[in-house]
Amino acid sequence: MVNDGSCLSNLQCVMNIDAEGYDQVESGAVTTGASVLVEGIVVSSQGSKQKVELKVARLVTIGKSDPLTYPIQKKRVTREFLRTIAHLRPRTNTFGAVTRVRNALAYATHKFFQENGFVWISSPIITASDCEGAGEQFCVTTLIPNTREGTDCLINAIPTSKDGKIDWSQDFFGRPAFLTVSGQLNAETYASALCDMIEPELAFADLNDDMACATAYLQYVVKYILENCKEDMDFFNTWIEKGIINRLNDVVEKDFVQLTYSDAVELLLGAKKKFEFPVKWGLDLQSEHERYITEVAYAGRPVIIRDYPKEIKAFYMRQNDDGKTVAAMDLLVPRVGELIGGSQREERLEYLGSRLEELNLNKDSYWWYLDLRRFGSAGSRMEFLVDFAAVLPVSVPHAGFGLGFERLVQFATGIENIRDAIPFPRTPGSADF
Amino acid sequence: MVNDGSCLSNLQCVMNIDAEGYDQVESGAVTTGASVLVEGIVVSSQGSKQKVELKVARLVTIGKSDPLTYPIQKKRVTREFLRTIAHLRPRTNTFGAVTRVRNALAYATHKFFQENGFVWISSPIITASDCEGAGEQFCVTTLIPNTREGTDCLINAIPTSKDGKIDWSQDFFGRPAFLTVSGQLNAETYASALCDMIEPELAFADLNDDMACATAYLQYVVKYILENCKEDMDFFNTWIEKGIINRLNDVVEKDFVQLTYSDAVELLLGAKKKFEFPVKWGLDLQSEHERYITEVAYAGRPVIIRDYPKEIKAFYMRQNDDGKTVAAMDLLVPRVGELIGGSQREERLEYLGSRLEELNLNKDSYWWYLDLRRFGSAGSRMEFLVDFAAVLPVSVPHAGFGLGFERLVQFATGIENIRDAIPFPRTPGSADF
Numbered sequence: 001m002v003n004d005g006s007c008l009s010n011l012q013c014v015m016n017i018d019a020e021g022y023d024q025v026e027s028g029a030v031t032t033g034a035s036v037l038v039e040g041i042v043v044s045s046q047g048s049k050q051k052v053e054l055k056v057a058r059l060v061t062i063g064k065s066d067p068l069t070y071p072i073q074k075k076r077v078t079r080e081f082l083r084t085i086a087h088l089r090p091r092t093n094t095f096g097a098v099t100r101v102r103n104a105l106a107y108a109t110h111k112f113f114q115e116n117g118f119v120w121i122s123s124p125i126i127t128a129s130d131c132e133g134a135g136e137q138f139c140v141t142t143l144i145p146n147t148r149e150g151t152d153c154l155i156n157a158i159p160t161s162k163d164g165k166i167d168w169s170q171d172f173f174g175r176p177a178f179l180t181v182s183g184q185l186n187a188e189t190y191a192s193a194l195c196d197m198i199e200p201e202l203a204f205a206d207l208n209d210d211m212a213c214a215t216a217y218l219q220y221v222v223k224y225i226l227e228n229c230k231e232d233m234d235f236f237n238t239w240i241e242k243g244i245i246n247r248l249n250d251v252v253e254k255d256f257v258q259l260t261y262s263d264a265v266e267l268l269l270g271a272k273k274k275f276e277f278p279v280k281w282g283l284d285l286q287s288e289h290e291r292y293i294t295e296v297a298y299a300g301r302p303v304i305i306r307d308y309p310k311e312i313k314a315f316y317m318r319q320n321d322d323g324k325t326v327a328a329m330d331l332l333v334p335r336v337g338e339l340i341g342g343s344q345r346e347e348r349l350e351y352l353g354s355r356l357e358e359l360n361l362n363k364d365s366y367w368w369y370l371d372l373r374r375f376g377s378a379g380s381r382m383e384f385l386v387d388f389a390a391v392l393p394v395s396v397p398h399a400g401f402g403l404g405f406e407r408l409v410q411f412a413t414g415i416e417n418i419r420d421a422i423p424f425p426r427t428p429g430s431a432d433f
Numbered sequence: 434m435v436n437d438g439s440c441l442s443n444l445q446c447v448m449n450i451d452a453e454g455y456d457q458v459e460s461g462a463v464t465t466g467a468s469v470l471v472e473g474i475v476v477s478s479q480g481s482k483q484k485v486e487l488k489v490a491r492l493v494t495i496g497k498s499d500p501l502t503y504p505i506q507k508k509r510v511t512r513e514f515l516r517t518i519a520h521l522r523p524r525t526n527t528f529g530a531v532t533r534v535r536n537a538l539a540y541a542t543h544k545f546f547q548e549n550g551f552v553w554i555s556s557p558i559i560t561a562s563d564c565e566g567a568g569e570q571f572c573v574t575t576l577i578p579n580t581r582e583g584t585d586c587l588i589n590a591i592p593t594s595k596d597g598k599i600d601w602s603q604d605f606f607g608r609p610a611f612l613t614v615s616g617q618l619n620a621e622t623y624a625s626a627l628c629d630m631i632e633p634e635l636a637f638a639d640l641n642d643d644m645a646c647a648t649a650y651l652q653y654v655v656k657y658i659l660e661n662c663k664e665d666m667d668f669f670n671t672w673i674e675k676g677i678i679n680r681l682n683d684v685v686e687k688d689f690v691q692l693t694y695s696d697a698v699e700l701l702l703g704a705k706k707k708f709e710f711p712v713k714w715g716l717d718l719q720s721e722h723e724r725y726i727t728e729v730a731y732a733g734r735p736v737i738i739r740d741y742p743k744e745i746k747a748f749y750m751r752q753n754d755d756g757k758t759v760a761a762m763d764l765l766v767p768r769v770g771e772l773i774g775g776s777q778r779e780e781r782l783e784y785l786g787s788r789l790e791e792l793n794l795n796k797d798s799y800w801w802y803l804d805l806r807r808f809g810s811a812g813s814r815m816e817f818l819v820d821f822a823a824v825l826p827v828s829v830p831h832a833g834f835g836l837g838f839e840r841l842v843q844f845a846t847g848i849e850n851i852r853d854a855i856p857f858p859r860t861p862g863s864a865d866f
Contacts, residue, residue, distance in 0.1 A: 005627035035809040063809040090626035173864040193523035194438035376468040376496035395496040
């Protein structure tokens with residue numbers, strides 16, 4: 001059985017040991033994992049499992065694979081073990097299929113947004129201004145000398161001022177810098193100049209436009225893999241999650257559920273199920289609550305929850321007229337939970353300024369973000385503007401969303417652990433490969 | 434003149450001051466940079482500059498733009514100044530056009546590789562094993578507490594062992610970790626399992642296949658923007674670099690020059706031009722040398738130089754039979770210099786091991802990379818295998834290349850400074866926006 005990695009199916013290669021080329025076979029070299037050159041003639045297969053097979057005239061081993069040390073033999077191996085050999089696991093059926101579907105989801109993402117007139121920009125991975133608050137975890141610095149493992153990294157070599165504080169002026173960027181958690185604020189600047197951008201940011205759009213875009217996007221990419229990755233999806237349906245194809249067909253064909261956060265809380269309070277975490281207006285929804293909503297209350301359809309309490313959401317989300325909630329939305333799916341999170345952005349300068357102050361964020365470092373609320377904008381959206389004319393806002397309404405791409409891979413393949421949905425995951429204590 | 438960011442051209446909007454809707458215009462509010470809602474009827478234009486114009490029935494200002502503080506007025510501003518307002522510069526003609534062409538180049542890149550059967554993988558941005566040697570610049574760490582600007586970052590709070598060395602075991606990854614400079618080694622692991630990958634890595638391929646792929650890629654993306662970004666390319670041709678369209682047409686239509694490093698050195702030694710840096714076999718080519726080759730010796734065509742001395746190239750490149758050079762290639766273009774760099778990878782375990790030792794690299798941290806030379810591989814390439822059968826290698830030959838995407842944007846738009854080819858550049862002393 002020979003596989004070239006392009007699809008799940010193997011090519012059955014049948015060799016007549018009396019054939020002329022047999023003396024070119026190094027006996028015993030064709031082991032699991034070895035690379036071979038085979039030449040021969042494609043013929044109708046005698047067996048029922050495949051239509052054709054290769055009648056081999058010549059077989060040459062190109063890369064050997066010692067059966068005593070090659071870690072992936074035909075017997076089943078655990079996912080946990082495969083994570084320790086992430087450089088070899090794409091050679092298994094499961095990870096080969098995940099890789100191809102992941103690739104198709106990525107390409108479908110590009111296609112969807114390009115076909116809908118969005119422009120892609122690259123946003124920085126290093127930032128000095130924090131978008132969501134979680135970005136201060138990973139500091140990016142050139143202050144630590146001799147960082148190669150095994151060499152001396154003496155703490156005294158880090159530059160400090162006289163009072164023992166780190167002297168950031170000597171760091172590469174002249175101040176503390178971090179890995180970012182989002183390119184949203186950057187995308188907003190471009191959406192305010194050139195209309196729709198990806199990561200998804202829509203100019204002249206409100207939360208309804210945002211939810212419609214997220215829905216159309218998810219339906220498009222799911223349809224794309226159902227049509228373009230049939231063999232791999234059949235594999236997942238048989239071996240990884242029974243029924244996944246039906247579930248994904250429902251996503252493409254049925255309307256998504258929309259309900260407000262307040263209605264979701266009512267629904268949970270009325271549920272017969274006992275929850276571990278409290279349900280109360282103002283508290284964030286826990287995983288068990290999201291699962292109840294997507295797997296029990298509205299099984300079979302993605303659910304969009306909107307209008308969350310402002311206290312549990314980020315500073316840039318637009319405040320609703322009730323004074324308590326913001327125009328935020330989470331798109332939830334069974335098992336995975338939040339797949340997409342988005343919001344209408346606060347376009348009113350004074351509201352935005354107040355929120356930054358309430359949250360003790362450094363207003364000065366957001367000067368450029370606030371500028372977007374000071375100075376007009378380009379972009380257009382015909383439908384929106386017609387509805388909108390009566391409202392007369394103070395700057396340009398816009399909205400966008402973010403997607404957990406690895407969660408999408410989990411959702412589309414049935415793979416349970418997110419560490420198996422990304423080629424080389426980075427986790428606490430591990431940056432191997 | 435109204436522009437919605439979707440293209441360079443403005444829409445001329447003509448307003449009759451006696452029209453019914455005029456009283457809805459806030460006098461003076463329609464300033465440079467302001468956002469407006471216009472409703473009206475598209476009519477044939479009286480002027481010669483455009484075919485149609487809008488006869489305005491209603492005009493509403495959506496976002497104001499104070500002419501006293503809005504920094505981009507109609508007068509010309511310098512690129513240096515625009516870099517200080519990177520959040521507003523996409524509103525200029527030049528940066529709008531660069532953004533659209535950059536987007537088209539990125540999408541064409543995805544299209545080319547998908548149409549040719551490549552599979553995209555995401556490779557980690559954080560690494561503990563260094564590919565090219567430059568990756569140790571930026572350390573990614575959670576060891577520095579209270580990193581927010583303006584708070585106390587006391588050096589004594591960084592954990593150390595008793596002898597004053599930084600205690601990496603307490604860092605997030607349990608050892609020093611860095612921003613990577615390349616995903617190549619990771620891409621090789623997947624190319625060894627599933628054939629061709631992007632970033633571009635071709636299984637069962639040698640340097641000639643690699644050069645052919647790089648050539649076809651560059652011609653594809655350049656053709657794509659010439660066909661899909663006509664208005665923006667005309668803008669660059671008129672305002673940024675005269676003749677750029679002809680130059681790009683040559684790239685699409687003419688064969689690329691191929692010559693060896695040794696021939697390039699001979700060519701430079703025979704040149705009448707006096708160079709600032711010495712020309713000698715074994716020394717790397719400097720910018721002035723590359724410019725002479727691409728702008729004087731072979732003006733009008735990209736040049737691929739191959740077979741560089743092994744001392745000036747990375748450890749993973751395949752050693753040629755001469756014992757002195759490696760199967761590396763650089764694709765050079767006028768003005769920008771190296772656009773693409775690639776190589777055939779060393780597939781022979783003992784050669785690779787020796788190079789790691791010669792360069793004092795930590796062999797243990799490359800165990801997984803060396804595994805690819807121990808254990809077979811999938812993938813296929815019909816033409817290659819037929820040529821190849823007589824050679825009987827010890828593992829799977831493969832090759833790949835990397836592209837400087839911002840350099841491609843410079844090359845395709847004529848933009849001189851690389852800081853203007855990326856939305857939010859990160860530079861020494863600056864991580865703004």
